[in-house]
Amino acid sequence: MKVLFLDQPAGVGYSTGELNDDNVEMVAEDVYYFLRSFFASDEGSAYAGSPLYLAGESYAGHYTPAIAHRILNDGVGGNGGGGADMNLVGVAIGNGFFSAAIQWKWYAPMAYQFKDAYGVEVLTKEEYNVMTEGAEVCVELAEDCNEDAAKCEPISNSTCWGPTFFGVFGDQNRSVYDMTQQCTAANSCVDSPNIEEFLNLNSTKRALHVPLDEVWTECSREVNRRWSERDFLASTMPYLEEVLGSNLPVLLYAGDYDYICNYLGVLAVARALDWEHAADFDAAEDHDWEDGRGEARSAGKLSFLRIYRAGHMVPTDQPVSSLKMIDQFLAGKPF
Structure with missing residues (x-):
């Protein structure tokens, strides 16, 4: 299993490029062509066609469904499962913002x-x-x-x-x-001072092939200022419904100490999705997960997981629960 981390949109973190993205469709287009370029590169070609999972948190409730939509509607010799070089097989989003x-x-x-x-x-x-x-x-x-x-x-x-x-x-x-x-x-x-300190170490920059005079910051006021109000208020639920309609697994999880993208709102989004097994998911019972680590609800390819004693950044607060969760999701086991 290989993990590829992306700083996006352009202008955040260590990403470069024109600061012209102001909505998730533009971000999805950039990420789509980045992935195609990566899988065509000398280093990335070994992974072309491998199972591809998309994962993110917070505003990734906008980004990730839009990226999945772009891959599923590839248009460059796609095979219905993600395109010539992209074999999309699942989506996981933590404490996501999907619908204001x-x-x-x-x-x-x-x-x-x-x-x-x-x-x-x-x-x-x-x-x-x-x-x-x-x-x-x-x-x-x-x-x-x-x-x-x-x-x-x-x-x-x-x-x-x-x-x-x-x-x-x-x-x-x-x-x-x-x-x-x-x-x-x-x-x-x-801010997350430990992350910021680590990513600004010269040793980290050298490993990432980043110029030593570049400074990594957690938030970009410039990108935020340019962002579209329409995008912030828009719902990405139709994109999630498209993923489920393609018979791909979707995991929506949330730490239950978080407020800004709280688990009640995320569960409400999951229950409002319009897809083949919507009634089954709505009628499903919440049940214990991993002996008190959380509470789960599943039907068809959709799973919702409430992680106990975790805030907005679930892996930071509950690393063991997070590892169990992602291992279970990747193994295709029901929640």
């Missing part, structure tokens, strides 16, 4: 029930009511944008990406990525 219109509905319930589940009060009843009321406006904004791109109002001009959903977190200095954590000078709740 659906997932925004679950911010208030997730934050409010956290006290009963974990003993940490994030929202009072009054704050819950205010957030629920505000969510209705935000969901309508997302639905209008999906229906007509001309109706896409900038999130920056609304309260959705600020006071409505995140005001209480700022007031409490609480992490939106792990609701059990407070944000401090040592724990910024945004």
Whole structure:
């Protein structure tokens, strides 16, 4: 098994190229041609036609389904399973952001029930009511944008990406990525200092053939500034439905301490997917996974997995559970 990590879109991490991508379709096109070039290269040709899994987390709920869609609609001598040099066989996405219109509905319930589940009060009843009321406006904004791109109002001009959903977190200095954590000078709740330190070591740069004067940063404000509001509000669920319709396995997993792409919202997305076994998945019972490591639900080729005691970055918080999960998925075993 070989793992290939991509910094994308262009301009983030150590990736290079013109900073002209502003939606996932453009990213998918870039990744598609990168993969074709890699599998045609001296080093990559040995893996051409090998089983290809796509995996990612967070906004990969947008990126990964779009990339899968592009591969499945290859158009260069494709074979229905991913193209001449790409044998797409599965997709896994952790704490993904797929649909604002659906997932925004679950911010208030997730934050409010956290006290009963974990003993940490994030929202009072009054704050819950205010957030629920505000969510209705935000969901309508997302639905209008999906229906007509001309109706896409900038999130920056609304309260959705600020006071409505995140005001209480700022007031409490609480992490939106792990609701059990407070944000401090040592724990910024945004950056991953250990990753940033490792990727900026000269030894790491030499191994990656990166110029020593390049600086790796976790977030690119320039790329974020250019990004399309339409893309942020758009749903990528049709792409997931296409993957399932191609009879390929899809794993959606989520750490249950996360707020920003919480497990309630991800499960709601999974239950709203329109595909052959949608009714079976909706009726399926949640069941224990790996003796208390999580809770699973499966039907057909779709699996949802809630990982206990993990935040937005599940492998960081629960590495053993993550390894068991990915081994099980790659082995094709049911959850």
